[in-house]
Amino acid sequence: MKILVLISNVPDTTTKIRFVDNNKAFDTSGVQWIINPWDELALTRAVELKEAGGVETITVANVGESITEPTLRKALAVGADDAIRIDTTPKDAFYVASQLAQIAKDFDVIMVGIEASDYNGSAVGGMLAELLNFNSVSAVSGMNIENGQLSLTREIDGGQQKISVKTPVVTIVQKGIAIDPRIPAMRGIMMARKKPLTVLPAVEAGEKTSYVNFELPPPKAACKMVDEDNVKELVRLLQEEAKAF
Amino acid sequence: MSILVYTENWDGKFKKLSFELVSYAKALANELSTTVTVLSIGKVADEELKKLGNYGASKILNVADARFDSLDNKALALAVANAAKSEGSKAVVFAHNNLGKAIAPRVSVKLKGGMVTGVTALPENVDPFVVKKKVFTGKAFANIQIHADIKILTLAQNSFELIETDNKAVIESFDAGVSDDVFSTTVNETNKVTGKVLLTDAEIVVSGGRGFKGPENWGILEELADVLGAGMACSRPVSDEGWRGHEEHVGQTGKIIAPNLYFAFGISGAIQHLGGVNSSKIIVAVNKDAEAPIFEAADYGIVGDLFKVIPQLTEEIKTIKS
Ligand SMILES: Cc1cc2nc3c(=O)[nH]c(=O)nc-3n(C[C@H](O)[C@H](O)[C@H](O)COP(=O)(O)OP(=O)(O)OC[C@H]3O[C@@H](n4cnc5c(N)ncnc54)[C@H](O)[C@@H]3O)c2cc1C
Numbered sequence: 001m002k003i004l005v006l007i008s009n010v011p012d013t014t015t016k017i018r019f020v021d022n023n024k025a026f027d028t029s030g031v032q033w034i035i036n037p038w039d040e041l042a043l044t045r046a047v048e049l050k051e052a053g054g055v056e057t058i059t060v061a062n063v064g065e066s067i068t069e070p071t072l073r074k075a076l077a078v079g080a081d082d083a084i085r086i087d088t089t090p091k092d093a094f095y096v097a098s099q100l101a102q103i104a105k106d107f108d109v110i111m112v113g114i115e116a117s118d119y120n121g122s123a124v125g126g127m128l129a130e131l132l133n134f135n136s137v138s139a140v141s142g143m144n145i146e147n148g149q150l151s152l153t154r155e156i157d158g159g160q161q162k163i164s165v166k167t168p169v170v171t172i173v174q175k176g177i178a179i180d181p182r183i184p185a186m187r188g189i190m191m192a193r194k195k196p197l198t199v200l201p202a203v204e205a206g207e208k209t210s211y212v213n214f215e216l217p218p219p220k221a222a223c224k225m226v227d228e229d230n231v232k233e234l235v236r237l238l239q240e241e242a243k244a245f
Numbered sequence: 246m247s248i249l250v251y252t253e254n255w256d257g258k259f260k261k262l263s264f265e266l267v268s269y270a271k272a273l274a275n276e277l278s279t280t281v282t283v284l285s286i287g288k289v290a291d292e293e294l295k296k297l298g299n300y301g302a303s304k305i306l307n308v309a310d311a312r313f314d315s316l317d318n319k320a321l322a323l324a325v326a327n328a329a330k331s332e333g334s335k336a337v338v339f340a341h342n343n344l345g346k347a348i349a350p351r352v353s354v355k356l357k358g359g360m361v362t363g364v365t366a367l368p369e370n371v372d373p374f375v376v377k378k379k380v381f382t383g384k385a386f387a388n389i390q391i392h393a394d395i396k397i398l399t400l401a402q403n404s405f406e407l408i409e410t411d412n413k414a415v416i417e418s419f420d421a422g423v424s425d426d427v428f429s430t431t432v433n434e435t436n437k438v439t440g441k442v443l444l445t446d447a448e449i450v451v452s453g454g455r456g457f458k459g460p461e462n463w464g465i466l467e468e469l470a471d472v473l474g475a476g477m478a479c480s481r482p483v484s485d486e487g488w489r490g491h492e493e494h495v496g497q498t499g500k501i502i503a504p505n506l507y508f509a510f511g512i513s514g515a516i517q518h519l520g521g522v523n524s525s526k527i528i529v530a531v532n533k534d535a536e537a538p539i540f541e542a543a544d545y546g547i548v549g550d551l552f553k554v555i556p557q558l559t560e561e562i563k564t565i566k567s
Contacts, residue, residue, distance in 0.1 A: 013520075017385050093360065094360070097354075114346070118381060119387070120362070120380055122363070123349075123350040123360060126348070129351060130322065131354055134319075135319045138346060139347070157342075157445065159437030160436050163433060175491065175494065175498055207392070208393045209359045209389050213388050214385050215387075216386075217386065220544075223544060223546045224544065224546070225545075225547070228547055228550070228553070235565065238506070244526070
């Protein structure tokens with residue numbers, strides 16, 4: 001089984017969000033870039049499955065400019081066998097999915113994080129599946145391979161389901177797929193330098209949406225403090241002022 | 246020409262979020278001078294389907310076909326796209342929940358539409374069509390223009406008020422036109438927790454962090470949840486340590502919730518935690534550290550010991566409820 005893990009390059013989760021160019025663009029100055037947390041968990045599970053046997057190769061792919069290469073190298077250090085970067089600015093989800101469709105068709109299982117922590121789109125995985133005419137399973141929180149068969153756990157409202165699905169398939173994964181993300185070891189980092197990172201040109205694809213501008217949320221009013229010994233007052237405020245119950 | 250809404254059902258029933266979707270679609274339809282059609286897939290009684298009419302649906306396409314119970318994403322997307330085509334829909338609206346997020350992107354490709362997920366309001370403009378959504382896990386908003394003729398939207402939960410109308414809907418059975426060979430998902434086992442308030446449905450959520458000190462101290466929070474009819478949540482370290490189940494983990498990497506009222510007890514208020522709860526209407530924080538960042542996000546706060554405050558809170562609420 002060949003696995004492709006899609007890697008989004010996102011700002012560290014503690015990044016202070018600012019905009020430039022009349023609020024038309026995200027201010028990337030001083031930003032630390034990381035593997036999108038869900039993609040990192042997806043990759044971790046792929047590596048675990050490979051170690052258990054049953055997976056031939058793990059490829060990671062990203063649509064982005066050369067600044068994303070350190071993130072791809074990190075993914076190689078975690079345990080992917082090779083990396084592909086499609087060299088273009090990711091314009092919108094459809095554009096990104098169209099780029100990935102050129103390479104993804106050759107894999108049995110494609111793993112995508114449920115969303116990217118920057119633009120929170122939750123869109124590329126489903127679009128890619130549709131472009132390839134593959135099935136897709138969303139909210140996947142567990143993955144196993146038994147005798148070449150894929151079995152998945154998927155989150156549903158108030159519970160979970162164990163399902164089987166035919167490959168090729170796009171799995172859109174979330175919390176639970178792996179517990180802690182793998183931290184690359186020194187040996188992994190050394191080996192990653194020699195692993196192939198292929199750069200492919202972008203294909204023509206339309207974009208269907210564009211960012212007009214960004215806004216920061218309005219500043220919040222100060223927190224109203226209530227004394228520890230006056231819980232009654234808190235309940236009164238919640239009831240009468242906030243009308244919360 | 247209509248606007249199509251896809252809503253799932255839960256054991257044959259709709260939820261508030263279904264009615265939010267229809268209310269939103271109706272308001273959008275008014276702006277675009279058109280009507281709302283709802284697609285319902287699965288077995289739902291006519292009485293229940295009619296409720297959608299109260300929020301502005303003119304027509305309900307009913308696909309009472311049990312094959313879709315496996316939630317096969319490819320098959321569901323085909324069914325929705327076929328309905329949109331047969332209605333000539335200009336826009337298709339989904340919930341921004343597990344199923345909506347799974348299907349909407351596929352439908353957008355099928356219909357060559359432009360999609361924005363997690364929208365929080367009606368479009369500011371319909372020509373050009375510009376909608377707002379949260380980005381950077383709630384740290385900012387973006388206004389996004391859709392260039393394609395067909396607009397695909399997923400609506401963030403609790404971001405639109407219910408609007409009741411005196412409208413009545415006609416119910417039609419609809420042949421989704423999906424052949425057996427499209428389905429390739431087999432459900433082998435389903436496990437559901439019953440009798441608990443679902444976190445994603447809860448109007449009130451009580452949440453605990455590492456301040457609880459261990460797995461044995463949660464009885465007081467369960468009792469508070471009980472008297473409030475609230476859902477229960479926790480911070481990530483709490484679920485990582487196994488003090489509480491993973492289904493309760495809220496935050497950037499857990500569930501994203503938007504209740505009316507969120508109580509954070511013994512939670513420091515890390516940015517990744519806030520990412521999952523900052524859409525709550527009112528946040529109440531109880532923390533013994535007056536400098537904890539949670540107080541910057543909260544509307545009401547108590548600097549104090551959660552083990553003392555929670556039982557008092559439970560008693561107070563019992564009193565006002567009786
Ligand atoms: C990529 C990434 C993703 C993450 N995703 C999430 C996420 O989704 N959700 C999440 O929650 N975290 C997430 N985190 C972790 C986050 O950074 C914090 O570590 C976590 O939220 C802290 O949990 P906490 O508030 O329970 O614990 P702590 O930060 O340890 O805070 C405990 C608080 O309890 C207070 N306290 C202690 N005793 C009492 C008492 N008796 N009475 C009252 N107050 C008391 C303390 O003053 C303290 O403020 C993520 C981190 C990373 C790096």
